[in-house]
Amino acid sequence: MLGCSVLAEVTKRKTEGLVAKPLLAIAAMVIASIPAGAQESSTPPAQNQQVEFEPQYKPPPRGAPGGRVSGASRGTIKVTLPLPTVELLAPDGHAGLTANPAPTLYFFVSQPVTWPTQFTISAPARANPLVEVNLPAPRQAGIYAIRTANYHVRLEPGVNYTWSVSVILNPKARSRDIVASASLVRIPADPSIDSALRSASRSQRAVLLARVGLWYDAVDAAADLQAFDRHAALDALMDEVGLVEPARYDRQITGGDRSR
Numbered sequence: 001m002l003g004c005s006v007l008a009e010v011t012k013r014k015t016e017g018l019v020a021k022p023l024l025a026i027a028a029m030v031i032a033s034i035p036a037g038a039q040e041s042s043t044p045p046a047q048n049q050q051v052e053f054e055p056q057y058k059p060p061p062r063g064a065p066g067g068r069v070s071g072a073s074r075g076t077i078k079v080t081l082p083l084p085t086v087e088l089l090a091p092d093g094h095a096g097l098t099a100n101p102a103p104t105l106y107f108f109v110s111q112p113v114t115w116p117t118q119f120t121i122s123a124p125a126r127a128n129p130l131v132e133v134n135l136p137a138p139r140q141a142g143i144y145a146i147r148t149a150n151y152h153v154r155l156e157p158g159v160n161y162t163w164s165v166s167v168i169l170n171p172k173a174r175s176r177d178i179v180a181s182a183s184l185v186r187i188p189a190d191p192s193i194d195s196a197l198r199s200a201s202r203s204q205r206a207v208l209l210a211r212v213g214l215w216y217d218a219v220d221a222a223a224d225l226q227a228f229d230r231h232a233a234l235d236a237l238m239d240e241v242g243l244v245e246p247a248r249y250d251r252q253i254t255g256g257d258r259s260r
Contacts, residue, residue: 055210055218055233057240059094064160066095066183068241071165083178085110086165089143089219090182091241095160096215099189102149104220107165107180108246109144113137116168119146121153121184123161130161143234143250145223155186184216206233215241230254 071086089106090096117137121130131151138144146165155161164181168174193212197205202225209218222233231254238247 054236055207055222057091057210057215057218057237058213059091059215060097060213064095064097064183064185066160066162066185068092068182069180071167071178071180082111083169084113084141084167085245086167086178086180087243087246088163088165088180088182089238089243089246090184091215095183095185097213098155098184098186098216099193099214100217101154101186102147103155103184103186103216104223105146105148105163105184105216106143106219106223107146108243108249109138109141109167110245110249111141112139113167116171118166118168119151119164120166121148121161121163123159130155135165141249142253143223143246155184157186157188160185187214202228203233206237210237226254 068088068090070088072083087108089108114137117135118132119135120132123130131148131153133151135144135146161184162181163184164179166180167178169176169178190212193208193214196208200208202221206218206221206225209221219234219237222237223231225231225233231250235247235250238244238250
């Protein structure tokens with residue numbers, strides 16, 4: 001047990017160093033590149049108008065390993081309704097980053113869900129999940145938020161967590177669950193980024209967070225812009241990491257196709 005604890009701590013420190021130092025090096029350049037003092041109108045842009053600041057996600061140069069696995073049906077099962085797919089709003093090929101100890105996470109379902117839905121966060125070398133709770137089953141297709149603070153979550157810096165959303169088709173045959181999973185790492189907050197965020201406009205915050213590689217925080221900031229940009233910033237982020245179906249559906253629901 002002691003050996004496992006030491007190994008976990010070494011892995012934690014290596015992961016934290018891999019993802020945190022590159023962010024400190026590029027933060028100043030990113031902050032300087034974002035237009036300052038821009039004023040946002042309370043009126044949403046026209047349907048085909050390009051948003052003023054479109055976030056561009058820049059993965060950390062040496063990101064922690066991990067990725068995203070989409071959820072679809074496995075095997076055969078007799079159901080009266082077509083089975084949904086589940087997509088987590090997460091990058092692929094590496095762990096997404098957050099500076100928030102209790103981040104808000106987002107997932108997409110392709111259609112209404114009539115089965116129990118479960119949210120889980122697990123950590124390496126830990127027997128039990130950090131959190132494992134039932135979610136209200138989504139009653140229509142779309143993007144849904146999970147506010148982890150509601151479940152008293154506090155992520156430790158440098159730990160490569162796995163979070164998942166499962167649709168439980170048969171509680172007695174959990175191998176048939178529709179499970180989507182992704183990696184998540186919290187890094188220490190950077191004072192220079194925090195200072196820039198305090199003086200940034202709402203759309204600038206999404207841009208800044210995306211550019212310094214804080215994926216989950218950028219998604220949360222972009223999701224908050226729906227009244228301003230009909231989720232154009234959020235849809236741009238999803239396009240960048242290959243979340244094609246969620247982005248296409250969100251455009252249809254929040255304002256139709258937008259030229260870019």
